[in-house]
Amino acid sequence: MTETSIPQTAQHPVRDRMLWPAIGVVCLATIALALGPDWASLPARIVLFLAGVALAAQLLKGRSRQFFNGPMAYAATGSLVLLVILALFANEISPQNPYDLRQLDIMDGRLPPGATNFDGSFTYHLGTDEQGRDILSGILYGLRVSLSVAIVATLIAMAIGVVVGIYAAWAGGRIESILMRLVDLQLSFPSILVALMLMAAFGRGLDKVVIALIIVQWAYYARTVRGTALSETRKEYIDAARGLGLPVRKIIFRHLLPNCIPPLLVISTVQIANTIVLESSLSFLGVGVPVTQPSLGLLIANGYDYMLSGQYWMSMYPGVALLAIVASINLVGDRLRDTLNPRLRK
Amino acid sequence: MLVYLLRRIAQSIFVALAMMVIVFFGIYMIGNPIDILISPDATPREIEETMARFGFDQPIYIQFFTFVGNALQGDLGRSFVHGESAVTLILHYMPATLELAALGLIFSVLIGVPLGVYAGYKADKWQGRAIMTGSIFGFSLPNFWVGMLLILIFAVELRWLPSTGRGDTVDVFGIRLSIFSENGLQYMILPALTLALYKASLVTRLARAGTQEALVQDYVKFARAKGVSETRILFVHVLKNIMIPIVTVLGLELGSMIAFAVVTETVFAWPGMGKLLIDSILTLDRPVIVAYLMMTVLIFIVINLVVDIFYTLLDPRVRVTGGTS
Amino acid sequence: MSVLEVRNLQTHFFTDAGVVKAVDGVDFTLDEGEVLGLVGESGSGKSVTGFSILRLVDAPGRVVGGQILFRGQDLAQLSEPEMRRMRGNRIAMIFQDPMMTLNPVLRIDTQMIEAVRAHERVSAKAARDRAISALAKVGIPSPAERLEAYPHQFSGGMRQRVAIAISLLNGPDLIVADEPTTALDVTIQSQILAEVQGLAKETGTSMIWITHDLAVVAGLADRVAVMYAGRIVETGATDQVLTQPGHPYSIGLLGSIPGHGHRGQRLAQIPGMAPNMARLPEGCAFAPRCFRAQDQCRQNAPQITEPAPGQHLRCHFPVLEREALS
Numbered sequence: 001m002t003e004t005s006i007p008q009t010a011q012h013p014v015r016d017r018m019l020w021p022a023i024g025v026v027c028l029a030t031i032a033l034a035l036g037p038d039w040a041s042l043p044a045r046i047v048l049f050l051a052g053v054a055l056a057a058q059l060l061k062g063r064s065r066q067f068f069n070g071p072m073a074y075a076a077t078g079s080l081v082l083l084v085i086l087a088l089f090a091n092e093i094s095p096q097n098p099y100d101l102r103q104l105d106i107m108d109g110r111l112p113p114g115a116t117n118f119d120g121s122f123t124y125h126l127g128t129d130e131q132g133r134d135i136l137s138g139i140l141y142g143l144r145v146s147l148s149v150a151i152v153a154t155l156i157a158m159a160i161g162v163v164v165g166i167y168a169a170w171a172g173g174r175i176e177s178i179l180m181r182l183v184d185l186q187l188s189f190p191s192i193l194v195a196l197m198l199m200a201a202f203g204r205g206l207d208k209v210v211i212a213l214i215i216v217q218w219a220y221y222a223r224t225v226r227g228t229a230l231s232e233t234r235k236e237y238i239d240a241a242r243g244l245g246l247p248v249r250k251i252i253f254r255h256l257l258p259n260c261i262p263p264l265l266v267i268s269t270v271q272i273a274n275t276i277v278l279e280s281s282l283s284f285l286g287v288g289v290p291v292t293q294p295s296l297g298l299l300i301a302n303g304y305d306y307m308l309s310g311q312y313w314m315s316m317y318p319g320v321a322l323l324a325i326v327a328s329i330n331l332v333g334d335r336l337r338d339t340l341n342p343r344l345r346k
Numbered sequence: 347m348l349v350y351l352l353r354r355i356a357q358s359i360f361v362a363l364a365m366m367v368i369v370f371f372g373i374y375m376i377g378n379p380i381d382i383l384i385s386p387d388a389t390p391r392e393i394e395e396t397m398a399r400f401g402f403d404q405p406i407y408i409q410f411f412t413f414v415g416n417a418l419q420g421d422l423g424r425s426f427v428h429g430e431s432a433v434t435l436i437l438h439y440m441p442a443t444l445e446l447a448a449l450g451l452i453f454s455v456l457i458g459v460p461l462g463v464y465a466g467y468k469a470d471k472w473q474g475r476a477i478m479t480g481s482i483f484g485f486s487l488p489n490f491w492v493g494m495l496l497i498l499i500f501a502v503e504l505r506w507l508p509s510t511g512r513g514d515t516v517d518v519f520g521i522r523l524s525i526f527s528e529n530g531l532q533y534m535i536l537p538a539l540t541l542a543l544y545k546a547s548l549v550t551r552l553a554r555a556g557t558q559e560a561l562v563q564d565y566v567k568f569a570r571a572k573g574v575s576e577t578r579i580l581f582v583h584v585l586k587n588i589m590i591p592i593v594t595v596l597g598l599e600l601g602s603m604i605a606f607a608v609v610t611e612t613v614f615a616w617p618g619m620g621k622l623l624i625d626s627i628l629t630l631d632r633p634v635i636v637a638y639l640m641m642t643v644l645i646f647i648v649i650n651l652v653v654d655i656f657y658t659l660l661d662p663r664v665r666v667t668g669g670t671s
Numbered sequence: 672m673s674v675l676e677v678r679n680l681q682t683h684f685f686t687d688a689g690v691v692k693a694v695d696g697v698d699f700t701l702d703e704g705e706v707l708g709l710v711g712e713s714g715s716g717k718s719v720t721g722f723s724i725l726r727l728v729d730a731p732g733r734v735v736g737g738q739i740l741f742r743g744q745d746l747a748q749l750s751e752p753e754m755r756r757m758r759g760n761r762i763a764m765i766f767q768d769p770m771m772t773l774n775p776v777l778r779i780d781t782q783m784i785e786a787v788r789a790h791e792r793v794s795a796k797a798a799r800d801r802a803i804s805a806l807a808k809v810g811i812p813s814p815a816e817r818l819e820a821y822p823h824q825f826s827g828g829m830r831q832r833v834a835i836a837i838s839l840l841n842g843p844d845l846i847v848a849d850e851p852t853t854a855l856d857v858t859i860q861s862q863i864l865a866e867v868q869g870l871a872k873e874t875g876t877s878m879i880w881i882t883h884d885l886a887v888v889a890g891l892a893d894r895v896a897v898m899y900a901g902r903i904v905e906t907g908a909t910d911q912v913l914t915q916p917g918h919p920y921s922i923g924l925l926g927s928i929p930g931h932g933h934r935g936q937r938l939a940q941i942p943g944m945a946p947n948m949a950r951l952p953e954g955c956a957f958a959p960r961c962f963r964a965q966d967q968c969r970q971n972a973p974q975i976t977e978p979a980p981g982q983h984l985r986c987h988f989p990v991l992e993r994e995a996l997s
Contacts (some may be wrong), residue, residue: 070475072479185361185364188361188646189605189646190601190602190605190606192602192605192606192608192609193605193608193639193642196608196623196627197372197373197635197639200627200635201372201373273485273486277486277488277489280488280490280491281488281489281490281609284488284490284609284612285608285609285612285624286624286628287627287628297488297490300490300491300494301490304494304613307494307497307498307502308497308501308502308509310502312498315494316498319491319494319495322488322491323483323486323487323488323491326486326487326488327482327483327486329486330482330485330486331479331482334482562729563771564766564768564771564772565771565772565773565774565775567727567729567766567772568764568766568772568773568834569774569782569785570727570755570758571725571727571758571759571763571764571766572758572759572763572785572786572789572837573755573756573757573758573759573760573786573789573790574759574785574786574789575755575789578785578789582777582781582785583774583777586774586776586777587774587775587776590776
């Protein structure tokens with residue numbers, strides 16, 4: 001049974017065969033890199049970057065004119081790509097390894113932007129923190145922590161949500177109503193509160209933050225996927241596939257899942273931004289990432305005490321970086337929503 | 347209508363019970379309370395006595411039933427740190443948070459509704475697009491970061507408003523509130539704005555979508571045919587129609603506003619229950635955390651109920667047919 | 672003295688698929704106290720003509736040419752504030768679907784009082800009194816009480832009566848009624864028609880009654896204008912158009928009304944489909960469906976002729992005597 005036997009009128013919208021492998025590679029590579037020792041090797045990161053670019057190209061194929069509808073879309077995409085490159089290749093780009101204590105000089109603590117070290121050989125373009133750490137380097141490393149925590153948590157949460165959502169839609173009846181009640185209950189509480197409680201229970205740690213962020217998010221995906229799956233199962237092509245006697249597994253993987261991709265992509269893009277904000281809030285409150293691997297949120301918190309005395313740069317610049325990454329993801333997400341969901345357009 | 351209300355109340359009670367179970371077993375995992383209660387050099391006998399006094403030696407299900415029994419009588423234990431009843435403690439800090447959230451809600455409507463209506467009116471013009479892009483930035487700004495920026499600009503640089511703390515309060519029915527004193531209000535403006543920004547973006551988007559939808563309706567055209575001015579069409583005909591979804595969403599968001607007050611209160615050192623929660627988490631003050639969660643759940647449930655009732659009041663169609671669709 | 676004189680009105684819609692000339696050169700006049708029936712199939716541009724007079728055409732539509740002389744003053748040239756003062760005051764409009772025209776979340780009194788106070792500085796009390804008398808005039812029982820109600824508490828027919836009352840509030844010189852009875856039950860339709868007929872006589876208000884239903888026009892209108900594909904193809908006194916139509920299209924329209932022919936006789940239908948307004952044929956737009964069409968019709972658009980006093984036709988080969996019809 002091949003796909004060509006499906007009647008022409010009943011085609012589903014996403015048909016790109018390349019999409020699946022690309023999504024797979026990006027997911028696997030991201031998780032492997034995030035869990036790997038000190039962000040794995042340079043070639044692995046280059047592969048990840050190229051796979052990501054290929055995925056994006058695949059997605060926007062034939063839709064790029066719709067996507068790039070104005071200067072804001074170009075600006076957001078450009079800044080997102082730039083920030084991702086900075087995060088991925090922080091080791092190579094940043095002037096200093098901010099967590100290598102041998103490179104720090106406590107005498108250079110709290111220098112304003114543009115200051116140099118004692119012999120003028122090193123310029124701190126964005127100043128230093130109280131331990132003499134270059135803020136620029138700190139931001140690059142922090143960007144990586146923020147991004148990878150959010151992406152990994154979102155990907156895993158999405159996987160869980162997809163499984164639960166499709167299972168609920170397919171099983172129906174009691175199982176569905178129990179699962180969806182659980183989802184409703186979870187979603188009726190603000191994510192920050194749930195995450196806060198989880199972190200209070202777990203204690204600080206990179207892995208714990210990721211777990212907390214997964215628990216906070218999975219329900220969104222479950223709800224969305226179930227909704228999409230329910231509305232898709234009513235459509236013609238699913239009937240067509242059923243009528244052709246395709247096994248359930250094939251219908252789900254070949255037909256149902258591909259149609260859940262556009263809404264999922266839109267949500268997950270925005271969700272990554274939300275997760276970055278949530279993680280930075282947790283870290284700001286002191287229950288997030290550990291001090292040894294500070295995210296942007298923790299950097300901001302560290303500088304906060306000096307802010308009122310006018311030494312703004314310690315908090316300000318990480319904050320600008322945080323805003324830049326979150327805003328560009330959200331803007332790109334907004335464009336994606338317009339591009340991939342024709343139903344939502346006027 | 348009455349049946350509907352009763353069903354909603356029954357649902358709420360179920361949610362409250364479910365939360366009790368989750369909160370109790372969830373919080374049970376947080377640290378070992380003995381570490382906080384007793385000095386490290388205490389004798390084993392002292393430890394045993396304390397454990398017996400707090401009931402920690404009992405099996406977990408007995409502890410749970412004691413917890414539920416006490417909770418139903420309004421007793422959620424004593425703070426390990428403050429030595430006071432946790433409920434009293436929360437109630438003491440709660441007004442500060444509630445008034446902050448209320449003012450934040452007011453700000454978000456005052457900012458979001460006009461912007462959203464205008465953006466909907468000028469949907470295809472540059473003004474509309476600019477507002478929508480602005481709202482994306484509003485979504486993107488983390489709460490604490492907005493707070494810091496506001497402090498930096500209005501308190502440190504311009505010195506217009508105080509940075510942190512609560513300011514003067516006025517007693518209203520024995521509750522200390524800042525919102526009614528001029529000085530207190532000054533202290534509230536920055537944190538309330540911080541809290542409002544995200545919701546304002548949300549309201550802007552809702553109002554825009556609603557306005558766009560309403561503007562193509564026949565009743566708007568008919569109002570134009572009557573010679574009614576555009577201003578009146580926008581702010582009477584359209585606004586009244588879009589306020590229903592906005593009030594519903596905002597009511598539900600009041601809960602998350604209280605939750606996000608945790609961050610805002612920490613930034614502004616605002617003595618509300620959010621700050622109390624963070625302090626309690628950092629000191630592992632279990633009863634206070636439990637009390638906070640149970641109280642918040644209670645507030646959520648009440649809010650949901652009130653929103654439902656309010657909803658029926660606002661929409662005459664629902665009021666007559668009795669019940670939501 | 673005519674109340675309204677429309678000259679070469681052109682309203683075009685600028686869509687992605689191209690420019691749709693919904694109204695393309697419409698001329699007609701309306702005398703004091705006269706009721707004009709504007710008849711045509713859906714999509715013929717009759718409603719757009721009505722909305723054009725009030726300058727209420729929705730985007731992407733726009734009045735692109737012509738004059739709309741209301742008591743000698745060109746409405747097309749008025750500024751938006753000046754036009755607003757016209758609407759609902761000197762020129763009122765009644766819409767097609769009474770379920771949609773009243774704002775569901777505002778009480779009737781709000782919606783009536785604002786219509787008065789948009790044009791006159793009167794007290795709320797005075798405006799309210801006027802609303803009550805307007806409701807009484809259109810036959811709504813206990814109007815003072817009903818004023819407190821919301822639209823959903825009225826039936827469709829009652830809502831249309833309210834809409835008519837609103838149009839009467841400021842004693843307009845002209846009322847444009849856009850198929851106001853189409854959405855109603857037949858029995859209520861005739862009630863409302865009788866009501867409006869009485870009111871029009873009583874107040875001497877001029878009216879443009881837009882409809883696709885010639886039967887409605889028969890008892891109501893003094894004169895009839897038949898529209899096809901954005902143009903008026905025939906105007907004349909109601910009796911004349913209904914009994915002796917000159918344009919093949921009017922003849923076709925009349926033929927499709929049951930009861931005009933003989934019992935048992937098949938209803939005549941106009942062959943073919945309503946034209947695609949984005950791609951009108953050259954020459955006469957009706958030619959592809961016309962039983963009298965000749966080569967000339969497919970090449971040149973016909974000009975207006977006046978074969979008899981008061982009868983205007985836009986046709987190369989009009990049916991002038993009772994020849995071909997029987």
